[in-house]
Amino acid sequence: MDSIKRRRPRSPSPAIYKLDDEDGSYEPYVPIAQRRQEKLARLSSLGVNGEKLNVKKLQEELDEREDAQREEEIRREKARKERTLLLEAQEVHSRKAAEDSKKTANEKAEEADAEILEAIKSRRKLASDMELAKGIQYMEPLKTSWRPPRYIRERKPEEDNRLREKYHILVEGDDIPPPIEHFSDMKIPEPIVEHLRSKRIVNPTPIQLQGIPVAFSGRDIIGIAFTGSGKTLAFCLPLIMMALEEEMKLPFIRGEGPVGIILCPSRELANQTYENVVTWCAALAKDAKYPPLNALLCIGGISMNDQSHVLSKGLHIVVATPGRLIDMLEKKRFTFNNCKYLCMDEADRMIDLGFEDDVRTIMSFFKNQRQTLLFSATMPKKIQDFARESLIKPVLVNVGRAGAANLDVLQVVEYVKQEAKMVYLLECLQKTPPPVIIFSENKNEVDDIQEYLLLKGVEAVAIHGSKSQEERQYAIKSFKSGAKDVMVASGVASKGLDFNDIQHVIIFSMPKEIEDYVHQIGRTGRSGKTGIATTFVNMNTSEQTLLDLKYLLIEAGQKVPPFLSTIDDPRAAQGNSLTGCPVCGGLGHGISNCPKLEDAQRRQMASHRTVDAEGGY
Template structure:
């Protein structure tokens, strides 16, 4: 059976798709919105009614527009009234609420860091340390003074890597431009033979770390910030350069009456006299040195001023008084040194230093030295000096590693009895520190009754009493000195083996200076500190960290003191104002004391003598208050 093929399908023929246009058909009407059709019908009705209806419509439109304007004016009056009723307090509360909402998103550590930054920025806004004349005329020195001294050629030929190795050997940290090389020998510093013999007679053979780097910087005429622990030889580091500069100027042109002083420098008048006499005996010109401080008759030193001055040891108040009386001038002075510079600035002597600088007529070389110079003062000094060189041996504010620190818990009523036991630890001489002058007198009287050869020194003592106490203690006639903060800074006592801190100072800087009266010039010493429940916890925390840093033994009761900042997380940082490791800037005791002093000075509480000081006020505090109103009061800081 054969299959036939399927039939073929035919394509259907379809008619073409019609093309429609909008014009097709006469009945097409475009779409009109409903709103428009209603409006057209309304207009048609109005036109049919006549002109009366049109006038009514116009009046209605005018009335509606006036009502709308009235509503807008009323709304504007309500907004203006609300603005007037909104007080600054409400705005402050709104700002505070917004800030609180933002702070809620931050961590506790971030909030603390921001608060510390605000406080630091507020206290950092101070003009640089320059005279009013320089600030008013816009006088700016850009280059350091040129000095004739140069290091020996074999020192200059050494590479910077060799210099850095020497610095690392003695733990010297330097900052600045074109830093002079360190020199580890007095002879290589080109010091004259008479001074070398004088140093050897005092068993000073090799320079200390601060002298290795600091003296070449000073010899080179550079501004300098020198930081080193107590007893490290800072005084020699700036005294020898000033003596060399004075001799150089004297050789060029001798001074006549009224000229000078050549330098404002020195830690002790006796040291300067000793080194100057050594140079005179060696055949060099005589160096005239003047002691200018409260409590000393200047008429007794008129013979020195008549010869012309090279070096002056001065306190700010008496120096300003002598300059204003034109007893001598600073026209030829080119060398200014401030020892314990941070304390001088902190205690409000900043304006007095500017007043002294206004008597200069030329550029000067400025050196600032201290054992405790917090970051805040370092930054301020950097802005005030000309391309300064920072020489730092160890952390600023660190304790002397040659001092064995012993901290003991002693009840307040048992201190006096236990004091006698502590005096048996070492042979005399011994220094006992207390923060209160009445307590100093009580301790002194108690020791005398017990047969101990003791003297006392504090701010209420006359200059003659203080000089007698220092002289008899240094000579060995007295075994014990009971002192307030007056003796903790600027005074150098040799052979002190033991320091007893009867009452722990609030500021850890003062503690560092007090224990630094022993362990000097490479020798070892002991510092015994009494603490109890009366000692603030923050002070104990500062002390704990200081002991840990120095590798000293921390007693269990001190180990149990916890740092509240540890719970906030983050890295613990020290205070940039006082250098204390146990607190931040927000609760710094130095800032609290400075604020209290400022408030007291505004109230006029500073008028009076040291004898009117209320119980519990510190020596530094009262010294500042009284000085601001009575320039005649003698101060213990040295320019």
């Protein structure tokens, strides 16, 4: 076999790039070593007194001269850069100082608040993972078969606006459906209208008057109204009607549904909403021409086996808390394949730091477009802006300012020393007959108050987050039935719960966040009735919280006690505008010193420290 000769592959000839030299100014680059040799040759060819210069000496002189030149060039370049950066920095600083000098303290404060708000602004809108990943965007709201009566459709826009002004309804959005003053004109089935009439609900409240037509039209809605204004009916009724329509088209069988979901932040509120839905569906089913609708309560602390009879049939409506709902969806006990209605009660809490991740997880189970409804009594600007970005052509329906107190509640604020609170509590209980609710922010204090009242012969129950679900259900049931006169509660009972004929609410310890106070006093003065809210404050209450309380009393036209009147707003002294905080809605402070934001940041830092300690990062 002939040996194969290995040859070194020839490298291709280097490409020659020609530069266009239109003006003839191009000079080819000459390496430094070559330039030195040429210069040395020129110098060595010269004679001094007829003799040749020493080549070695010339070489050394040349090297020294070039080194000196190079160092000088480096020094000049460095000085030029430093001088440029300094001048630029000075120019920027002087320009900013000139702009700042033209701004008032008010404008500076607003800019600082805007920067903070932008920093905490959520970047991702509320949508399913599939929609975000595929970039799916729905441009038009859901279409429904509902239309208002002809005489209302033909009404002029000016008449609709006069009607809204009459009921103090503020609306924002495009193509807003008209307000309707009577349930019958909303085309609600007669059995439900009869049931409402039996409960002395004859005409819709302002939030229902505008909110129900908007929801019936398939529009996304942000509904804001004070406590006890009938928001539950405004978002439950459209879902019942949607489920009824689907069931009458084609009856549901096992494994199908739900049509819609109502999310609540607490078990007690979810249970109350579920009971309302069941009651209204039962009233509808009394008429033989309407089929029965199935509702499921999906909350922690109860066995889902007790509701297996519901899951064994077609499922129309689910009322749930986020944690248990995610568990049921992951176990595939039911799906959201045909779910097209999502409502969040107390929506500002649902989208808040504690539940936002859970809500996004729930969103990921939706397969199709849905109608989204957000309702609350307190919805700060931050949440409203976030909701607008997430919803499809939403309609904002606002009855009064978001976060304003119910005008049917008489607010009494009293200065009571910490050690005198328990004794004075007994005096306050004499103001009105039972039932009475007492709120405290501290769980241990809740138990102490209940024990004290029991020792004094007062029939009292207690409810807070550390109690078992059975204990919580017993407390609410016995209080609602009238078996117990007083309920001592933490904030868990302040959101949305509806108790009959509560005439008096006592706030034993003033909450830090003013929106919690608004919810707590809102347990009385419901459905057009009046009530009293007595609040204890003392040196332990922060001045900022007292300032929020002062402005809330002024806004509601309530009497401001002397010790609150003497508290001055530092923003007024600085000439700042006295707008409400966009994070919590408090009128007595700005976003820069918001207690809710500080608490959220503190919790976030604590969670990071926990992760670091466990080696998670």
